Amino acid sequence: MRRARILAVTETVLIVLGLVGFLVLLPHDIGGDASKRFEALSALIWHGRLIGNEYSLVGPLFATPLLLLGHWVGHEAAWTQEFNTLVFALGVYVSWRLLRGHLPGALLRRFFLVLIAGSMFAAHVTGFNAEVFTAMGVGVGLTAVAVRVGIALGWTAAVLGVVNTPAVALGLGLVVVRRGLETKRLRYGLVVLATAALILGESWLRRGSPFASGYEGNAGYRTIMPYSGLEGFSYPFLLGLLSLLLSFGKGLVFYAPGLLLPVRATMRRFPLSPDADLRRLYSWWLLFLAGLILIYSPWWAWYGGFTWGPRFLLFASLPASLALAVRLWDLAAPLWARLLTLGAWTLSCWVAVCAAAFTSAAFPDQCSRDTMAYEAFCHYTPEFSALWYPLVFHQGPSWRGWVAIGYIAVVFVYLAAPLVRSIAVDVAGPVRAALRGVSRGWRF
Template identity: 55%
Template sequence: MTVVASEPPARDPEKLRPPAPPGRRWGRLPAVFETALIVAGLAAFVFVLRHSALGDAVLRYDTLRQLLDDGTLTDNRYTIVGHLFAVPLLLAARLLGQDQQQWATMYNSLLFAVAIGVLYLLLRRRLPAALLRRFFLVLIAASMFAAHVVQFNAEPFTALAVAVGLVAIAVRGRSLAGWAAVALGVANTAATLVPLAFVVARRMWEDRRLRYALAGVAAVAVLVADNWVRRGSPLETGYSGTSGYRTVMPYSGRLDFSYPIFFGLLSVCLSFGKGLLFFTPGLMLPVRASMRRLPLRDGTTLYRLYGWWLLFTVGLVVVYAPWWSWYGGLTWGPRFMLFVSVPASLALAVRLWEPAEALWSRALTLAVLTLSAWVGLCAAVFAAETPPACVVDHFANEALCHYTPEFSALWYPFVADLPVTRRDIVMIIYCGLVYCYLAAPLVRSLGADVARRSRRPLAEGLRGWRW
């Protein structure tokens, strides 16, 4: 995951489209079908997924409701910077006499749809349309987002605001709106100040300008104001002195950032229940050559944007690895790493749009797509199902959900007979359709290559055999 300082001359993206394989020159039919899948997926996020409010999502909602009721703010530890944009949704629910909390739980799904729309407007004239559509399909049907947009938590706003903001900066250069979105996303989750520092330092080095540091200043200013108004001190975040339950794990029950960073890094990256290797496998794909041929504007290619996203990813891993709750509590998958789904989805989309010539690379892409599709299906269907063994006796055995394959969020559906509702069946059909559509060209090309390469050895091996 190396980010280079210089970029090669960018070329016209329309000239970089791979030639349509035989049997696929159907005019506009593939584009229409893919667009329909995207629209259907966004609609399913809002109207089909099972939305609910649990844990700190309830506290965030109560804070917002109290603000609307009497104009006061509670002093709990959870910031509501991103949730303030949900105020119109709650007011609409009040006006229509609907359940405000239920409407609030749909906020992140609506936010996701808006982010997809903004990304389309920013990138539609910059990237090949087929690549952009694949990027959206992977985000919807083959990433972690389906599991996290159904709650009223902070991670979707932070992930989407930072990702979209950096796209605006890459496309438009010194975009004030882009930096504002990034600053708001970071202010919504204080720990992301460290990843922001990585990206800002990179931008300052690239352009030799100090002004980019103002984004960090703005994010800190919002955080300080929130602390001051709600807790009476600019430095009181509400998180100091927090810890989890004492369990069999040797470093459990400690305060704040006390987890050994070595074990934290291994856990964040490689654990079966929370590891990025399993939940965002797209990061493993080699995409530098392809991305460096795709221009976003003069002097900036898609690979530079991808590099900024990777820097933010590295910052997230570094800042959360030593925290006692690196796993994100009782949530599906690596909650704090939701942002990583964005660069992982882009990398997978690039490889689907421009398959490599090497057989092993296409096989790797198919394997990554298959795992990513399973991640997306589990996120959409089984995210609410937690193994009972992981929550009994004050979470004494919670580590089973983090480290063992049998209790992992990805593999537990193979162990237990989990209930499947009609809504779930709709999502299973949708995710399966998207996977089959995206995988079909790879399967066809791999099958043809394997058949061609094995024909002669097979013939030689059968030569001389008699009944």
């Protein structure tokens, strides 16, 4: 029991240090699409004027206290750009309050450590884009529904997360249909109606029509890629699907390898409510992710634009991290599963290293030359992928990057050590037997 308490304290300290590191070590800024969100929020708060750009104001409105505080001290943008980091930290805390008592403490702490030191979040909490608010709102909201604590608030958080990024409504729709079939209740359709009403209402208020999304005529540059320069959902679905899953620069196989791990059987051990176990929450998260993949595969900018990794699929970090945590916790799994887990954990930590220390590799200069003529290199080739560009072109991190790398390395070793030890024990016998067989009969 004393050892368990020491481990619990150690893991809690690591989680807190990771959250503080997100706040003070990572290079926060408001640029690109985020600048339009900041502009719209500032115009509303200081001038009472609604700017009808294409981005929702739902998430930015929750950053109003930071904007006001920043105005008071004279640094509006500097304070507002911390919003996503605070949203992530709040999501971790609320998830802990919801899941404690349902999951073993060691497993729950592993989940948070993997989210911090082995996922894509480090690259996305630094800006003012919509993905973190949406991912945490939907992820935590569905968790509340699964454990049946604050169900109304849970659905509200999920709805607000979706309204903040209207394109992801399909994902929530799939979850609602699944929940309706599980309970045979029609009332869950109200979630869809509320989501649609808020999306259409915001469009009406800000753009003059409930059906004006702000994306009318939206398209990219015309390059050598055969489907470039077209508007809207013009990309061939199959090509977009393959790209989102398998491309070196944006593919989920490389950025969220935990999704490949077999975990459903193990998740049956953890009841979250009288009629559900951890598998239900995991399946809801996967359904929501499936909706994102389906809706973004035909979008002309399926890759997320000038950003690090698969920006639109940040939500994938939640189910991927949960799966990794379950596998890292279960040392009684078959040897092949533990070997697969070690590989996925190693790659996940490298993803976090690149997200925390090499964000400048998000879109190298070579990919933006000649009016984005070589843009596809960053999407498809390993040499220009955000995960491998730092190695190919020998990028060096800043001192803050080195601190982040050191933290991730400590978490990697801490969580990998029991797994490596169990693998070594299983492998040692057969290896010794093989060596004895090979060496038998040899002499000088």
